[in-house]
Amino acid sequence: MRYEVPQFIEVEQKVIGPFTWKQFVYLAGGAGGALIVFLTLPFIFFVIIGLPIAALAAMLAFQKINDRPFELLLEAAFNYIVKSRFYLWNIDESRKYTIVGEVSAPQERRPIAPIQPRKEGGLAELQNKLVEDEVTTQ
DSSP, X not given: OOOOOOXXXXXXXXXXXXXXXXXXXHHXXXXXXXXXXXXXXXXXXXXXXXXXXXXXXXXXXXXXXXXXXXXXXXXXXHHHHHSOOOOTTSOOHHHHOOOOSOOOOOOOOOOOOOOOOOSSXXXXXXXXXXHHHHHHHO
């Protein structure tokens, strides 16, 4: 028995007319909010408050920026505004100098003995040692 594999898994299904469930909720919420403002407040407040609510709902339902939903853009903007930022080039004076422990006096430096080159070739000795190691391992 063969199983059918769904082809378009990432595409949201249309639930209510031509809208997905998420689009319908955004549009219904925006229209409901605008309707409440229209019925309860004077017309000028509807223009100032109600129309931006409806526009935001329409943008949340349909607008995509760089193939990403508008709600992700709003979330990123909110996080950018709320979260603190750390600038590496802008160091506080309190963090500039930290004392870890007491500093001791510098120690006296001893002169380093110069390296004496070998009189005889060292390559022959090294080759003999390598050959001896090969013979003993076999």
